[in-house]
Amino acid sequence: MKVRDMRGLVLPLLMVGAWEYASRQGAAGAYAFVPLAQVASAMAELLGSGELLINLWASLTRTCTGLGVGIVGGIGLGALMALCGPANRLIAPLFHALRQVPMLGWIPLIALWLGNGESAKLLIVSLAALYPMVLNTFESRRQVEGQHREAAQVLMLSRWQQLRLILLPAAVPGIAAGVLQALAFAWVTSVGSELFLSSGAGLGSLMMNAEAAARMEIIIVCVLCIGLSGYLMSWLCTLLSRRLLRWRPNR
Amino acid sequence: MRLLSPLSWLISPLALLTLWALVAKAGLFPVNLLVPPLEVWHSFAELLATGELQEHLSGSLSRLALGFAGGSLAGLAFGTALALSKTLEAYCAPLFHTLRQIPSIALIPMFVLLFGVDETFKVVIVAKTAFFPVALATCEGVRAIPRSHFEVAAVYRLRWTTLVGRIALPAAVPAIVTGVRVALTRAWVVLVACELLAADSGLGQMIEMARQMLRIDVVMVGVVVTGVIGFTLDFGLRRLERRLSNWQSR
Numbered sequence: 052m053k054v055r056d057m058r059g060l061v062l063p064l065l066m067v068g069a070w071e072y073a074s075r076q077g078a079a080g081a082y083a084f085v086p087l088a089q090v091a092s093a094m095a096e097l098l099g100s101g102e103l104l105i106n107l108w109a110s111l112t113r114t115c116t117g118l119g120v121g122i123v124g125g126i127g128l129g130a131l132m133a134l135c136g137p138a139n140r141l142i143a144p145l146f147h148a149l150r151q152v153p154m155l156g157w158i159p160l161i162a163l164w165l166g167n168g169e170s171a172k173l174l175i176v177s178l179a180a181l182y183p184m185v186l187n188t189f190e191s192r193r194q195v196e197g198q199h200r201e202a203a204q205v206l207m208l209s210r211w212q213q214l215r216l217i218l219l220p221a222a223v224p225g226i227a228a229g230v231l232q233a234l235a236f237a238w239v240t241s242v243g244s245e246l247f248l249s250s251g252a253g254l255g256s257l258m259m260n261a262e263a264a265a266r267m268e269i270i271i272v273c274v275l276c277i278g279l280s281g282y283l284m285s286w287l288c289t290l291l292s293r294r295l296l297r298w299r300p301n302r
Numbered sequence: 303m304r305l306l307s308p309l310s311w312l313i314s315p316l317a318l319l320t321l322w323a324l325v326a327k328a329g330l331f332p333v334n335l336l337v338p339p340l341e342v343w344h345s346f347a348e349l350l351a352t353g354e355l356q357e358h359l360s361g362s363l364s365r366l367a368l369g370f371a372g373g374s375l376a377g378l379a380f381g382t383a384l385a386l387s388k389t390l391e392a393y394c395a396p397l398f399h400t401l402r403q404i405p406s407i408a409l410i411p412m413f414v415l416l417f418g419v420d421e422t423f424k425v426v427i428v429a430k431t432a433f434f435p436v437a438l439a440t441c442e443g444v445r446a447i448p449r450s451h452f453e454v455a456a457v458y459r460l461r462w463t464t465l466v467g468r469i470a471l472p473a474a475v476p477a478i479v480t481g482v483r484v485a486l487t488r489a490w491v492v493l494v495a496c497e498l499l500a501a502d503s504g505l506g507q508m509i510e511m512a513r514q515m516l517r518i519d520v521v522m523v524g525v526v527v528t529g530v531i532g533f534t535l536d537f538g539l540r541r542l543e544r545r546l547s548n549w550q551s552r
Binding site: 061062145258261262277 | 311313315318392394395397404405407408412416495499510512518521522526528532533
């Protein structure tokens with residue numbers, strides 16, 4: 052096991068080495084491949100001035116707010132579509148048509164209508180979180196077991212009791228899976244929207260400004276930060292859903 | 303009611319269209335902010351007639367084809383190798399799974415600095431986007447081939463070509479096609495995003511230029527065309543997917 056772990060490190064170290072080597076090949080190399088020491092000092096500088104934390108915090112808050120809106124709206128809309136046939140007929144065609152447009156494709160249009168401030172970004176992130184939530188909530192009605200349905204009929208449960216005791220618990224795992232997807236979408240879209248509408252705080256705006264100033268080291272710090280936070284958030288979310296779904300019999 | 307049911311799907315899109323036309327006509331919003339649907343249609347026709355739309359579209363699609371072909375073929379090769387070789391897995395898997403976590407969109411500024419704003423950067427980023435899902439799906443698809451299949455092949459002393467063509471490929475292909483579908487959808491999104499940020503041609507650039515000139519009608523045409531292309535790509539591969547995995551349910 053120990054040896055195996057070491058082997059996984061060979062390639063990353065080689066890449067870092069090649070990067071450092073390329074950075075020493077004249078001015079052109081140092082422009083694109085910044086030396087590692089510079090990346091480290093940029094990291095220290097961004098952390099020291101609090102710039103990284105402010106922008107990270109802005110991106111995270113936006114992601115969480117958008118995710119919250121998307122989750123609530125998505126569960127509501129998905130449940131409505133799953134439980135009420137006519138509503139499904141009315142909403143589904145529009146929903147699936149609008150869903151085909153890539154999230155970032157909406158940005159120019161939304162920016163024209165709402166400007167490039169916080170509300171436009173929040174709308175885009177919420178929409179990105181909404182789609183997977185609606186789909187997963189809608190699909191999870193199939194997860195209801197036939198036996199449970201029959202039991203509900205035998206016990207003559209009212210519609211409300213059916214919803215509370217049978218449909219909702221059956222839908223929870225599907226919804227949890229939806230939240231995990233929605234989180235990933237919301238995070239990517241949040242950063243993406245900041246790249247386009249690079250006013251205000253956010254990791255994307257920080258990167259865009261760094262690109263304009265050709266400061267590769269800041270971009271690298273941002274990319275690392277984005278990857279790491281995305282990974283940590285989905286890890287936390289998985290942990291949480293596993294804990295909340297303990298009651299489920301293992302299938 | 304039952305007779306009407308196939309048509310009832312059309313109610314809400316038509317209602318939205320009518321509402322849009324009415325609100326635009328009523329003049330609640332300035333015309334340059336809420337363009338009437340008919341005018342959007344006219345600009346679509348105009349863009350088609352002048353050939354502008356086709357030009358941008360072919361620019362975007364050829365980038366997509368080039369980058370996607372490169373990325374997915376590399377992903378296919380790498381995924382297969384990763385599934386078959388324990389040594390390669392030990393060396394490459396940790397790096398592979400780490401890099402997989404980084405969203406392509408976040409890499410755009412970095413790639414711009416590395417490759418410039420020209421064609422290379424877009425093709426590379428499309429290839430990168432396509433590579434990871436295809437490699438992952440291929441790796442899992444190849445790994446999921448039951449061992450017993452190989453044992454049967456050994457018992458029957460099948461030739462290598464028969465083993466790959468008749469046993470390994472049919473077993474792994476459905477998973478791979480699913481990966482390819484995911485990769486293609488993502489690659490399209492990322493390409494349009496790249497063109498919005500930095501390009502001299504392509505659908506994204508058309509939208510961005512129109513946005514800067516406040517031509518909402520052209521922006522809308524672009525958004526709709528982007529959606530239609532994305533849908534068509536996904537739909538085509540979904541059909542293929544269903545076709546290739548037909549034998550499984552039997």
